[in-house]
Amino acid sequence: MIPESATLEPSAAAAELVDITTRIRAEVGTALTGGDEVTTVALAVLLAEGHLLIEDVPGVGKTTLAKSIARALDGVVGRIQFTPDLLPSDLTGVSVYRMESQRFEFRQGPVFANIVIGDEINRASPKTQSALLECMEEGQVTVDGTTHPLPRPFLVVATQNPVEMDGTYPLPEAQRDRFMARVSVGYPSGDDEVTMLDRRDDHDPVQDIRPVTDVATMTRLAATTRHVHASVAVKEYVVDLVSATRKHPALRLGASPRASLQLLRAARAVAALDGRDHVLPDDVQRLAVPVLAHRLILTTESRLNGIAASDVVQEVVRATPVGPARPRA
Incomplete structure (x- = not known):
């Protein structure tokens, strides 16, 4: 953190x-x-x-x-x-x-x-x-x-x-x-x-409901969001979460690389909504279910056992540690 x-x-x-x-x-x-x-x-x-x-x-x-x-x-x-x-x-x-x-x-x-x-x-x-x-x-x-x-x-x-x-x-x-x-x-x-x-x-x-802002301003604010800092450790945490879905036994299909990109972008946006200039692992965890669950395909056995994709994401979040940036090869 x-x-x-x-x-x-x-x-x-x-x-x-x-x-x-x-x-x-x-x-x-x-x-x-x-x-x-x-x-x-x-x-x-x-x-x-x-x-x-x-x-x-x-x-x-x-x-x-x-x-x-x-x-x-x-x-x-x-x-x-x-x-x-x-x-x-x-x-x-x-x-x-x-x-x-x-x-x-x-x-x-x-x-x-x-x-x-x-x-x-x-x-x-x-x-x-x-x-x-x-x-x-x-x-x-x-x-x-x-x-x-x-x-x-x-x-x-x-x-x-x-x-x-x-x-x-x-x-x-x-x-x-x-x-x-x-x-x-x-x-x-x-x-x-x-x-x-x-x-x-x-x-x-x-x-x-009355308009609060115009599209030009929202485009400018979206550009501000893209500059919210995400550390190497946070990016590795995002990759670890997404990679874990690809290996989970309850899933036939895990999350795609597009999911990694969008999870980080959404986490940047939530950090900006909170008035911060950097992403926390908490932001990633907060958005893990909304961003990842709908992309996952459960195995037939998992569906028959009443397991939901959101349950799998929550389990992955609990099991994936948040750590310092790893040395690169």
């Missing part, structure tokens, strides 16, 4: 980051009660320039969280309601022939936005789901041999229901691996649910 005395005064950019994200939390909190930790992970994903998968049972606020974050940013928002008959071109766009100019003109789809809200993504066919792969990994769309860059920042916030499986298509491994984190909103406490009933008596509180 880095000693407390090593903490430095935050720079002006870091102070601005804390101020803006605190105000975003407050705005989101007016619509989503009791979701502080989920909001923290969502903000970390936004600052780390990743993508977020919200998976939970119906009615707990998945779409509310996605819409609240989108409304708190003054940027372009694209909304996609995934259905079995949705086509890839419905997401990315299509070339339309114009008689006046006698040429094809590209008409952009809803992915050309700063924040793309994908509701019930697992209701789309695998062919349509695959249309998001290039968007999420490379920040671009290729249609008819022409590549079109997507706006920056670009964040996909997708929701899916894990229990109502009729008419759904499980996300393939390549698609899940492109989501930086997966979170569950969960049921609110009794007090939070009463507060929710009060707030929603006569209107939707999401409509009251």
Whole structure:
């Protein structure tokens, strides 16, 4: 662990980051009660320039969280309601022939936005789901041999229901691996649910959310996040955690090298949210389940025994020691 005395005064950019994200939390909190930790992970994903998968049972606020974050940013928002008959071109766009100019003109789809809200993504066919792969990994769309860059920042916030499986298509491994984190909103406490009933008596509180900042500022804050220091020991700890999943007997497939990259980027973002200029092992541990669990594939025996991927990640975190940087060969 880095000693407390090593903490430095935050720079002006870091102070601005804390101020803006605190105000975003407050705005989101007016619509989503009791979701502080989920909001923290969502903000970390936004600052780390990743993508977020919200998976939970119906009615707990998945779409509310996605819409609240989108409304708190003054940027372009694209909304996609995934259905079995949705086509890839419905997401990315299509070339339309114009008689006046006698040429094809590209008409952009809803992915050309700063924040793309994908509701019930697992209701789309695998062919349509695959249309998001290039968007999420490379920040671009290729249609008819022409590549079109997507706006920056670009964040996909997708929701899916894990229990109502009729008419759904499980996300393939390549698609899940492109989501930086997966979170569950969960049921609110009794007090939070009463507060929710009060707030929603006569209107939707999401409509009251006002933009806190613009996309240009968020792009600048994301650049600040990339400069948060991560020591060699912390990087080795990240690699040790991810490597341990590849050897775990309960898993058929462990986490990829992309998981290592995204775990460290998310840890940097959480450190920045806390006003620190360096990453602690605690930041990595805090994000291990949201970043790693959805990438793992359990063996058949593990599934039959009721073992969850999150249980495996927690076991790996407990068993992996945090130590000083190792000498390099």
